[in-house]
Amino acid sequence: MKLDVELAGVRLKNPVMTASGTFGSGMEYAGMIDLNRLGAVVTKGVSSVPWAGNPVPRVAETASGMLNAIGLQNPGIDVFCGRDIPFLRQYDTKIIVNVCGHTEDEYLEVVERLADEPVDMLEINISCPNVKEGGIAFGTDPMAVERITAAIKKKARQPVIMKLSPNVTDITQIAKAAEAGGADVLSLINTLTGMKIDIERRRFVLANRTGGLSGPAIHPVAVRMVYQVTHAVKIPVIGMGGIVTAEDAIEFLLAGAAAVSVGTATFRHPDAAIRVADGIEEYMERHGIESVSQIRLEEE
Amino acid sequence: MDRYMEKAAVRSQTRIADGIFSLWLETPKIASLAAAGQFVNVYCNEQSRLLPRPISICETDADGGLIRLVYRVAGKGTAEFSKLGTGDTIDVLGPLGNGFIAASGIPEEGARLMLIGGGIGIPPMLGLAASLFSMRAESSTGSGIKSPRPDIVLGYRDEVFLDDDMAVFGDVYIATEDGSKGTKGTVLDAIKENAIRPDIIYACGPSPMLRAIKEYAVKHGIKAWLSLEERMACGVGACLGCVVRTERTDEHSNVRNRRVCADGPVFEATEVII
Numbered sequence: 001m002k003l004d005v006e007l008a009g010v011r012l013k014n015p016v017m018t019a020s021g022t023f024g025s026g027m028e029y030a031g032m033i034d035l036n037r038l039g040a041v042v043t044k045g046v047s048s049v050p051w052a053g054n055p056v057p058r059v060a061e062t063a064s065g066m067l068n069a070i071g072l073q074n075p076g077i078d079v080f081c082g083r084d085i086p087f088l089r090q091y092d093t094k095i096i097v098n099v100c101g102h103t104e105d106e107y108l109e110v111v112e113r114l115a116d117e118p119v120d121m122l123e124i125n126i127s128c129p130n131v132k133e134g135g136i137a138f139g140t141d142p143m144a145v146e147r148i149t150a151a152i153k154k155k156a157r158q159p160v161i162m163k164l165s166p167n168v169t170d171i172t173q174i175a176k177a178a179e180a181g182g183a184d185v186l187s188l189i190n191t192l193t194g195m196k197i198d199i200e201r202r203r204f205v206l207a208n209r210t211g212g213l214s215g216p217a218i219h220p221v222a223v224r225m226v227y228q229v230t231h232a233v234k235i236p237v238i239g240m241g242g243i244v245t246a247e248d249a250i251e252f253l254l255a256g257a258a259a260v261s262v263g264t265a266t267f268r269h270p271d272a273a274i275r276v277a278d279g280i281e282e283y284m285e286r287h288g289i290e291s292v293s294q295i296r297l298e299e300e
Numbered sequence: 301m302d303r304y305m306e307k308a309a310v311r312s313q314t315r316i317a318d319g320i321f322s323l324w325l326e327t328p329k330i331a332s333l334a335a336a337g338q339f340v341n342v343y344c345n346e347q348s349r350l351l352p353r354p355i356s357i358c359e360t361d362a363d364g365g366l367i368r369l370v371y372r373v374a375g376k377g378t379a380e381f382s383k384l385g386t387g388d389t390i391d392v393l394g395p396l397g398n399g400f401i402a403a404s405g406i407p408e409e410g411a412r413l414m415l416i417g418g419g420i421g422i423p424p425m426l427g428l429a430a431s432l433f434s435m436r437a438e439s440s441t442g443s444g445i446k447s448p449r450p451d452i453v454l455g456y457r458d459e460v461f462l463d464d465d466m467a468v469f470g471d472v473y474i475a476t477e478d479g480s481k482g483t484k485g486t487v488l489d490a491i492k493e494n495a496i497r498p499d500i501i502y503a504c505g506p507s508p509m510l511r512a513i514k515e516y517a518v519k520h521g522i523k524a525w526l527s528l529e530e531r532m533a534c535g536v537g538a539c540l541g542c543v544v545r546t547e548r549t550d551e552h553s554n555v556r557n558r559r560v561c562a563d564g565p566v567f568e569a570t571e572v573i574i
């Protein structure tokens with residue numbers, strides 16, 4: 001029985017990775033869990049220059065979920081290359097760098113800067129709902145998605161994952177546009193835009209007013225979108241959104257995902273991603289399934 | 301940094317004032333490491349509430365493997381905790397954050413120390429008072445600190461709590477908003493009324509109180525160490541949810557933000573914009 005999976009020529013020891021923004025670059029969790037057990041670490045989004053992010057409060061709890069409006073705070077690509085990549089290289093796991101920007105040029109600057117760095121894949125966040133000028137405009141317009149994907153593919157030395165926003169009318173259109181632009185892999189879903197109001201203070205809970213909803217509350221929406229996308233494109237899809245247990249992850253694999261990411265659950269259970277990988281293995285044993293790619297829906 | 305997720309059994313829980321609870325938890329690993337001013341993430345058993353409730357470590361019994369939390373029922377999570385009885389279990393992650401002495405360093409010889417706690421910011425000050433007390437006791441062997449008995453200023457809305465516990469470790473001054481005990485007014489009113497002159501301030505409490513203390517400390521050239529609060533998701537420094545603006549660019553974030561959970565919660569007053 002084999003737990004390893006291949007994504008665009010990159011072999012992951014298991015199909016479970018961390019979701020961008022919920023794991024930093026692994027440093028904070030390295031003392032608590034064994035990073036070598038992860039299929040890949042997907043880093044927090046990094047931009048060409050440092051970003052200070054949004055004012056606080058940046059996070060709020062909601063029923064079976066949370067809202068965040070971090071605003072993509074990050075130290076910029078120079079500090080990231082000097083500190084975070086060497087840190088992750090100490091571990092036997094794949095490194096996927098999540099990239100963000102306000103403009104096409106900013107994305108390309110980061111992609112070019114990473115060309116000679118020892119990282120395994122790039123994940124392009126064209127879908128962050130918390131940055132006004134950038135991400136969201138790219139992520140919701142199929143023409144813009146195809147154009148930026150093609151531009152990034154031209155410069156990138158590593159396989160490119162395009163990360164899609166669920167905040168669109170038809171996610172399959174965006175997925176097809178990214179595929180047409182040459183994306184190697186798609187990942188979805190990013191957070192769903194939400195809002196929470198404090199009724200006693202009669203104010204928005206988040207300083208940014210809106211934030212991205214994540215956690216178990218979004219799981220069924222994410223499974224549906226992954227199913228739609230895997231049936232609309234030929235390239236592999238990484239499924240995420242509300243995974244806490246192996247069962248949650250297996251739903252994504254059955255919906256057609258090639259791999260999965262665990263995000264918000266790590267805040268509650270730092271070893272969530274490892275538990276999910278163990279649970280997938282146990283499920284495969286129980287069902288006599290030989291490889292992850294054979295976890296497939298029964299045809300109707 | 302060593303931190304652990306422990307399934308903590310409740311040793312005991314008592315109500316010590318209106319809406320204020322004292323909870324002793326069996327967390328041997330966390331208890332063996334905890335320092336005053338550090339906190340733990342307490343997780344709800346109700347799984348629909350995902351995020352941690354950060355609660356300061358009020359006291360530690362390292363030999364007994366216990367920590368004490370004192371908290372106010374503020375919403376659904378703390379209401380859930382208040383129903384826990386002896387033998388019930390709850391997930392706790394810690395110890396988290398830097399703690400007062402890790403932030404400030406050992407106070408210099410002879411320094412007059414003032415501890416200020418406001419409302420539900422009082423619990424961590426008890427832990428600090430206790431550890432300063434034992435550090436002073438060790439000063440005869442050379443390893444501790446040489447300083448006079450600290451002044452402890454406690455501010456309440458009305459009903460007082462933990463004041464008797466505090467009196468063991470220092471000279472306690474009380475301020476109540478309604479004037480029912482001690483000085484009528486704020487902790488700063490109590491400081492003025494009693495003409496307390498510290499060299500170093502340690503404080504935890506609501507933001508308006510911390511802002512006033514910062515102003516007071518800057519005016520009098522006193523070093524002040526403040527324990528801050530912010531909404532948290534991870535509690536370990538990974539999500540960047542809990543930042544405070546800083547005067548200078550922080551080495552880790554490379555912007556003018558520091559993480560309250562991992563770089564604090566204790567900061568030097570002039571370093572942070574509060």
Ligand SMILES: Cc1cc2nc3c(=O)[nH]c(=O)nc-3n(C[C@H](O)[C@H](O)[C@H](O)COP(=O)(O)OP(=O)(O)OC[C@H]3O[C@@H](n4cnc5c(N)ncnc54)[C@H](O)[C@@H]3O)c2cc1C
Pocket residue numbers: 060061339351352353354355356357370371372373374375376377378379420423424528529530531532565
């Ligand atoms: C470092 C630190 C130490 C703390 N120490 C103590 C303590 O010793 N005793 C005590 O009574 N309280 C303490 N607090 C405040 C305590 O965390 C909140 O009162 C508690 O989280 C409220 O949870 P709830 O579910 O009852 O409220 P709800 O309002 O239902 O909580 C909803 C969400 O908001 C968060 N939240 C609400 N209020 C606060 C707050 N003031 N600070 C941070 N997050 C908040 C909760 O964690 C939860 O995720 C501390 C906070 C911090 C940051």
Ligand SMILES: Cc1cc2nc3c(=O)[nH]c(=O)nc-3n(C[C@H](O)[C@H](O)[C@H](O)COP(=O)(O)O)c2cc1C
Pocket residue numbers: 019020021022044045068070072098125128163189190191213214215216218240241242243261262263264265533539
């Ligand atoms: C606090 C936080 C920060 C995030 N930051 C990023 C980010 O920088 N880039 C990105 O592409 N996605 C980011 N995300 C989205 C997650 O990677 C993921 O797509 C989403 O949270 C859904 O998965 P989950 O429900 O398992 O958390 C963030 C999510 C959270 C909760």
Ligand code: FES
Pocket residue numbers: 531532533534535536537538539540541542543559560561562
């Ligand atoms: S709560 Fe995540 S960085 Fe502080």
